[in-house]
Amino acid sequence: AKALGCDFLVHYGHSCLVPSSVTGPLKSLYVFVEISFDVDHLVACVADELGRRRRDDDDDVAVVVAGTIQFASGARRAAKRLSESIGLHNRISVAREHPLSAGEVLGCTAPALGEEGRGEDNKTTRTVVVFVADGRFHLEAAMLRNPRVERFLRYDPYAKILTHERYDRARVVKTRREAMRRAATARAVGVILGTLGRQGSPAVLGRVRKLVKGSGRKCVVILASELSTALLEAFVPSVDAFVQLACPRLSIDWGHALCGVPVLSSYEAFQAFGNAGTMAPETDNDDDLATAPYPMDYYSRDGGPWSNYYVPPSGDDTRATAAS
DSSP states (O other): OTTTTOSEEEEESSOOOSOGGGSOSSEEEEEOOOOOOOHHHHHHHHHHHHHHHHHHOOSEEEEEEEEOGGGHHHHHHHHHHHHHHSSOTTSEEEOOOTTSOTTBOOSSBOOOOOOOEEOTTOOEEEEEEEEEOSSSHHHHHHHHHOTTOOEEEEEETTTTEEEEEOOOHHHHHHHHHHHHHHHTTOSEEEEEEEOSTTOSOHHHHHHHHHHHHHTTOEEEEEEESSOOHHHHHTTTTTOSEEEEESOHHHHHHHHHHHSSSOEEOHHHHHHHHHOOSOOOOSOOOHHHHHTSOOOOBTTOTTOOTTSSSOOOOTTOTTOOOTTO
16 A cells, blocks of 8 residues: 555454554554344344243353454344343343454454353353354354353344354364374474465464474475465475464364365464463363363464464563564
């Protein structure tokens, strides 16, 4: 934009993932997309569903409302109306992972959405997540982040349908654990920095590169606007594993199918090469795998060293913001 003589940028369409204060020499304005939908219909559907379940279940219910950014304001209104319509005044909340907006979930960043517990009356409190979205991609991030939440209700604002969603978390965690184990035997690692838009963070690249080299492995940095099987296979067998820093979900959803060697996310790199201590347990038991930790904190203010907003301890030379 600067090369074209522009003095000002208007960004229309998505979250403010790169703060406007650090977008470089050009001032910028974020215009968020907001799509209206029938909030009353959502409230009626959820109230009916929870009302029927509560009549059949002695457990207490806590409701957490979330969704994609274009429906976030409607989701917040729905949470307020639900608290009035079904009598759960102190048990309905709107999910938030700072610095994202209230109710916003990304495909790679989701908040903790509650855990089961027992109240003073010895009743079990079960969390029900109401997720407003027209697809599953962002919802799956919340499901991966929250292994102990059993009920996810997705409301499609276009089809006006409320569905009970499930996710084979044990299979996903098992697949990714195996990729991390295979990558741990690599001697040469290709680290791919995504160049499309601001997907790739040079700060995360610096930390991953330092991690790989510090583990005694050869590190090959690759710049790419998109990932493809042809691109990856061009580096095999010179490279034994990849870490891609474009979109974590490319590794989680497609890493096992991209090529014949492991393709890790930045979080998985810290497990495979740095022993960060949260890798899935050494078990093939589905129950254990289904509840094993797997953070989705890539744009969280409190994310780990694999995330975009991470601030290393004083003295580390890889300090940076998500805009780096």
